[in-house]
Amino acid sequence: MEASVRPTVMRYQATLALGLLGLAVIVAMVAFLSMTVGARAIPLDMVWTALTAFDPDSTDHRIIWDLRLPRTLIGLLVGAALGLSGAVLQGATRNPLADTSILGIHAGAAVFVVMGITLFGITQLSIYVWLAFAGAGVAMFVVYGIASIGREGATPVKLALVGAAMTAALTSVVSAVLLMSPTTFDQLRFWQVGSLAGRDMAVLMQVLPFLLAGIVLALATARMLDGLSLGEDVARSLGQNVKISRAIAGLAAVILAGSATAAAGPIAFVGLTVPHVARAVTGPNYRWILPYSMLLAPILLLGADIIGRVVAPPGEVQVGIVTAAIGAPFFIALVRRRKLATL
Amino acid sequence: MQHRTLLAAAMAAAVALSSAAHAQSWSYTDDSGQTVTLDEVPTRIVASADAAAGLIPLGIRPVGIYADSAVADSKPLQGLDLAGIEIVGQAWGEIDIEKVAALEPDIVIAEYWPLDDAWSGGPGVTGAESPLRALAPITGPTVGDSILALVEDYEDLATSLGADLSEPQVAADKAAFEEARAAFEEAVAAKPGLTVLAVWAGADALYVAAPAGASELVDFERWGLDIITPEVADDRGYFETLSWEQADKYQPDLILVDNRSATTLETALAQPTWTTIKAAQAGAVAEWPAYWLRNYGAYAGELEKLTAAISAADENLTD
Missing domain, CATH: 3.40.50.1980 (Nitrogenase molybdenum iron protein domain)
Structure with a gap:
């Protein structure tokens, strides 16, 4: 199999590398836009002065440093994390609809945050981060644990089923708590939609080590995912330990999705859509799908955030709403345009 | 009526x-x-x-x-x-x-x-x-x-x-209210240039109250207080939503923050651009008893706090 895959990849390798470079340039452009476009009109030269000669008394300068810079950095990192976690999850579970929501990660994070608010009266975002992270980890661990019961271990179908069941169960807990406590609902509403606004550098710093570790780990799973994509039997016959591969990929995904959810709330569609776009460009090789997803996702996420900032002046639309609004039709178009590469 | x-x-x-x-x-x-x-x-x-x-x-x-x-x-x-x-x-x-x-x-x-x-x-x-x-x-x-x-x-x-209603405590509450209202009106009259903004602060945005949507704010206006009416209230007519980048859109001399929950003020203080509102920078922040007053006793207490804040405020802060 390796021999038949290689030449195809070789043929496209130069093009794909070039494409990756192009994406990196687009990411830089979107980041630039994110620094310059917002609910408040700040001229370009003012953005430049803010970055080079910061004046703490200037409102515009403070908006650039305190609002747009953290927002841009969080958007880039959370985007990369969502794209990568989606790609890794789809590869590890061989499920084209795998997303951070399918393994109960969003629901787990939401349950912990809701419990934190109702039982302990926590309202600071900085503590939501840890609750969300812990919830994501616990949910993933439980889902994986239940799916592992039985001789075949955590197969894609079992993971997807357990994940869906867990999501349903946890979501009902969240709904129950929210129905009992409208105050909690008010506080959670903002977090639950998913937003890049109102997150400062402290939030970024809290999740940064996890995000970076997750990105490195996820990129390192490319070879295993390629093996898994050939089917368990082939992977095993190639000398791969399927269980360990899945565990490592799962760990990478939970670290990424957990910290992304912690930082920005559960943002849907990015993790689901982006890997399919990447796959449509690169073909089935995870050594390309992963870096492409990693660069495509921040473009979608930050792009959506920028749109959200300007469509409803003087307010803003939260990024989770925009990604769902532009992500869904895009996804449908993608599915209709061509048969999705099978996993 | x-x-x-x-x-x-x-x-x-x-x-x-x-x-x-x-x-x-x-x-x-x-x-x-x-x-x-x-x-x-x-x-x-x-x-x-x-x-x-x-x-x-x-x-x-x-x-x-x-x-x-x-x-x-x-x-x-x-x-x-x-x-x-x-x-x-x-x-x-x-x-x-x-x-x-x-x-x-x-x-x-x-x-x-x-x-x-x-x-x-x-x-x-x-x-x-x-x-x-x-x-x-x-x-x-x-x-x-x-x-x-x-x-x-x-x-x-x-x-x-x-x-x-002639019970001593009931009468005392009413008298306290009448006194607090008189003091409030006096303090407001002493600062004819004073402008006020009533807000609720969330992590996602600053919500500026439309006075017409809140009975107590209408009372305050009736008693002479100049409350800024936001340009665009939402469809229910209660608030205008401002991105935190736009927090300085209105510049009052005194800000009233919804006091239904203590976390509202905490949230406001945590926003980097909260202090782009000059009144916030100057510490001219008081409590807005939003939507919940129902008796003379509570009304008197809230009015006293507001009167103190109005007396301490600088009516020329933003002129």
Whole structure:
């Protein structure tokens, strides 16, 4: 199999590398836009002065440093994390609809945050981060644990089923708590939609080590995912330990999705859509799908955030709403345009 | 003030009928046009938290209260003696109907919200088909464009229920309010250039209140306070939403922050651009008793705090 895959990849390798470079340039452009476009009109030269000669008394300068810079950095990192976690999850579970929501990660994070608010009266975002992270980890661990019961271990179908069941169960807990406590609902509403606004550098710093570790780990799973994509039997016959591969990929995904959810709330569609776009460009090789997803996702996420900032002046639309609004039709178009590469 | 006229008529009717020695009948006509008539003056009352906050200080103690939140977090009930009163609801839209039934209420006193055409607690609790209506009739005053008028409605209602408004504590509360209001008007008159902004702060945005949507803000305006009206209020007409990048869109001399929850001010203070509002930078921040005032005592306390803030504010801060 390796021999038949290689030449195809070789043929496209130069093009794909070039494409990756192009994406990196687009990411830089979107980041630039994110620094310059917002609910408040700040001229370009003012953005430049803010970055080079910061004046703490200037409102515009403070908006650039305190609002747009953290927002841009969080958007880039959370985007990369969502794209990568989606790609890794789809590869590890061989499920084209795998997303951070399918393994109960969003629901787990939401349950912990809701419990934190109702039982302990926590309202600071900085503590939501840890609750969300812990919830994501616990949910993933439980889902994986239940799916592992039985001789075949955590197969894609079992993971997807357990994940869906867990999501349903946890979501009902969240709904129950929210129905009992409208105050909690008010506080959670903002977090639950998913937003890049109102997150400062402290939030970024809290999740940064996890995000970076997750990105490195996820990129390192490319070879295993390629093996898994050939089917368990082939992977095993190639000398791969399927269980360990899945565990490592799962760990990478939970670290990424957990910290992304912690930082920005559960943002849907990015993790689901982006890997399919990447796959449509690169073909089935995870050594390309992963870096492409990693660069495509921040473009979608930050792009959506920028749109959200300007469509409803003087307010803003939260990024989770925009990604769902532009992500869904895009996804449908993608599915209709061509048969999705099978996993 | 149509509802007050109706109410006066209802009162007159009640008084007229009360001359009969036994079986005093009681009736009350609310703003939705419904008249509740009972054979006797009701004594076993189940009240919404807001209605309880209106009645308890006047000496009318309900047997049960349903609140929109945990009682400990309920701003209107704050500081009231609730000993012996059964709590039959602690979330909006919910009521423990079995507990209410066990209380054998004569009447449920709630508030009518004309904009929503709904009673306190929402349709599930007080709607036409709600089980609560099967236990007792629901009536009460209307939340209009003045808290003062609402408190006066509660005075009339409480009187019809047998309250004696000349009780020392009741009279003292009213006197304290009159004094606080006079001081407020005086402080406002002394600062003719003062502008005020009422806000609720969230992590996602700053919400600027439209004074017309909040009865107490309309009262303040009536008493001379110049409250900034936001350009674009939302479809319900309560708030304009400002991105934190736009937080300095309005520059008042004094900011009032919604005090229903202490976390609102904390959230505001945590925003990097909060201090782009000059008043915030100058520390000219006071509390907005948003939507929850229902009695003279609480109103007096809040007015005193506001008067102090207005006296301390610089009316030329943003001129």
